[in-house]
Amino acid sequence: MTEPLRVLLADDQTLVRTGFRLILGVDGIDVVAEATNGAEAVEGVRRTRPDVVLMDVRMPEMDGLEATRRILTGAPDNPRVIILTTFDLDRYVYAALSAGASGFLLKDVTPEHLTAAVRTVRTGDALLAPAITRRLVQRFTRRGGDTTALHRDLATLTPREREVLTLLAQGLSNAELATRLHLAEATVKTHVARILAKLGLRDRVQAVIVAYETGLVSVGTDEAAPPTG
Secondary structure (H helix, E strand, O other): OOOOOOEEEOOOOOHHHHHHHHHHHOOOOOOEEEEEOHHHOOOOOOOHHOEEEEEEEEOOOOOHHHHHHHHOOOOOOOOEEEEEEOOOOHHHHHHHHHHHOOOOEOOOOOHHHHHHHHHHOOOOOOOHHHHHHHHHHHHOOOOOOOOOOOOOOHOOHHHHHHHHHHHHHHHOOHHHHHHHOOHHHHHHHHHHHHHHHOOOOOOOHHHHHHHHHOOOOOOOOOEOOOOOO
């Protein structure tokens, strides 16, 4: 029998935590701990070892960004972190994604979307459309925003892996990548896994960010940058 998903809720608003706990519980997802600030979230993760953390951005004492960094740095078997925000272009969201969060949700998310999101990130998938990532990159990287940038050297990638990363950054799914490149989907998954491993990335969200920050794909054009050298 498969054990239920275990979630930690971090939000300083009691009503938000209560609503999310009820929604998740109806779908068979266990809320194993709640936190009202980032420090409590960090401690709660250490104590209960949840599968997923729903992390508010703006909380007293320690915000969700710093809590995310601490949770995802230097410990094995880290949970997946979903950032909760009331703004879809909150500058903290970009920094949290760069720090390793697996995606973000607006607080007015529907119950169905909330439970689907928790299950999606638990399987290792990213919860963020590349189009939204592009908006975040455009606003906060190319316009001088306060970011936590991912610096990666793409020289370690093979030509095929660079091609896969370029298309991944444009929003193609594994199935679409397979069709475009005339490859088996299993082969595409292998390429994506190798890209993440070589660049030290957590998931596809970070891969999209790297593709834009390094100039492999141009912001606003969705086109691969011309080769150099």
